[in-house]
């Protein structure tokens with residue numbers, strides 16, 4: 477268990493399992509985002525609380541938290557029990573179940589913008605539903621999308637999520653840069669790419685009168701953990717109202733992580749439509765599109781199609797209700813104390829070690845960027861961080877039993893309590909010493 481002082485963990489068995497099984501599964505992973513960091517994709521046997529246990533017998537303190545989904549930590553009892561109970565009652569009805577209405581009521585109570593909702597199974601999917609709905613409601617095509625924001629892996633939105641700066645065009649007029657070979661190049665025409673946190677850019681673009689929706693992560697969490705500038709969200713909302721454009725918040729990361737009511741509650745700006753996934757059901761495939769009743773009702777009466785065999789899957793709904801029961805205001809307050817302590821500890825240790833870094837974000841989701849003089853305010857500033865330096869630090873952490881994303885994000889759960897924070901900071905100190913200049 478854990479790492480004996482000074483000795484680095486070994487991941488050979490993971491490497492072997494991946495190599496052997498790449499015969500069956502492309503690259504040995506089922507999402508390209510798991511090809512991941514050095515020393516290669518890991519294979520896990522079990523998760524519990526803040527820990528993951530891999531096939532090499534390592535116990536890792538996990539700050540991936542299921543890419544942000546595991547807000548209650550791994551395998552919480554309430555969620556497990558809810559799932560078991562539902563499995564005994566039935567798995568899929570291709571009809572309605574009371575459990576999905578209870579789940580819907582909870583979301584409508586917790587999320588300011590949620591007058592109505594529809595459930596789906598992944599963030600990518602409900603992002604599609606949001607775009608279709610916005611185009612149907614406005615009769616316009618263009619969606620404003622921001623550089624560095626990620627709304628799923630589909631052709632029509634996988635643009636400029638993390639473009640190399642040498643091909644990204646001028647800062648004031650970014651080029652749409654595709655994210656994959658094979659992507660339909662004509663889809664770029666449906667988007668207008670802007671830099672985020674720049675209100676004048678949004679106002680100027682919307683004034684042309686052809687924009688269906690402004691689609692954004694209300695706090696930018698895929699590249700950094702960046703808050704909107706004071707007045708930015710309010711200003712974008714006002715511009716949207718002025719020009720007949722809808723405002724869509726992608727709360728796939730921020731929802732149920734920045735607090736019970738997501739970024740919209742935290743920042744006090746209510747969008748027309750918002751989407752959720754990840755932490756909504758602590759690791760089960762649930763997503764939701766929520767918003768104004770007249771808009772979401774277009775799925776029922778406005779000729780806008782939204783389908784999905786697995787939508788409101790009863791076992792996943794049970795997991796969602798179990799998760800939401802755990803996500804009390806008290807949960808958020810308590811977990812925030814751990815997250816804040818961790819963040820402050822990392823900041824201090826890096827400073828002491830002489831490593832120039834910015835630690836920014838929120839108690840349950842923050843970002844560590846090496847090499848920046850000041851907190852980044854948008855993608856271009858974040859893209860100038862020292863990614864190579866941070867990846868060496870991430871590897872040094874992993875080799876000592878702390879698993880973090882290579883891109884700098886840290887996801888905190890309610891299981892990352894004081895003792896886990898202490899253990900983490902000890903490892904951070906060691907790793908910082910290793911990579912310090």
Ligand code: PLP
Nearest residue numbers: 598599600626627628728729753
């Ligand atoms: N939107 C945001 C902000 C995300 O971070 C992600 C996934 O990381 C998605 C959408 C896509 O969600 P999914 O991976 O469930 O399709």
